[in-house]
Amino acid sequence: AQSVTQLDSQVPVFEEAPVELRCNYSSSVSVYLFWYVQYPNQGLQLLLKYLSGSTLVKGINGFEAEFNKSQTSFHLRKPSVHISDTAEYFCAVSVAGSNYQLIWGAGTKLIIKP
């Protein structure tokens, strides 16, 4: 069965420092990949997605992610975080042949230290 693993449940980082949130998936077929952000007491908002083409994907709020097929990873990065980036981040995978249901990671809480 397909699965999505977010390797860190929490990532503390100082303001203006770079950050990487890790996401690995297990699937042998083609996938679509997504990163969502959830601010407190809100729904989820799409940060970026990979459907095809360039493996480096740029999203909103200065985030980017790189699809690595050989390592089955889709890590999220930002070169300089701001206090407003404090939120929960979810990685999700949509697998061909499964009616494109999203398989969700457990989430990573990004904690920005002043």
Add this chain to the structure above:
Amino acid sequence: EADIYQTPRYLVIGTGKKITLECSQTMGHDKMYWYQQDPGMELHLIHYSYGVNSTEKGDLSSESTVSRIRTEHFPLTLESARPSHTSQYLCASSVYGNEQFFGPGTRLTVL
């Protein structure tokens, strides 16, 4: 403006009451979903629909039911609320094979 709406945003209710959580989208999406999420935890799919008159149960067993009589409307009903139903409920919609768009969520507390 195309969007997805959920009402109410917050609901506190006593045990045994019947409740309906509303979800509507104006994007014309065929696929709609209900997720249950406890605070700080992952999302669990409880119901989904591929279109009008189509409903399916998700991965997480739920005592709730859903209906899809109109494309834009996907309400979730609990016939008899219990404290174990206390959670956040998120509604989403999508175009086939693409990203899901989420509503703001309903935070339900059953006393």
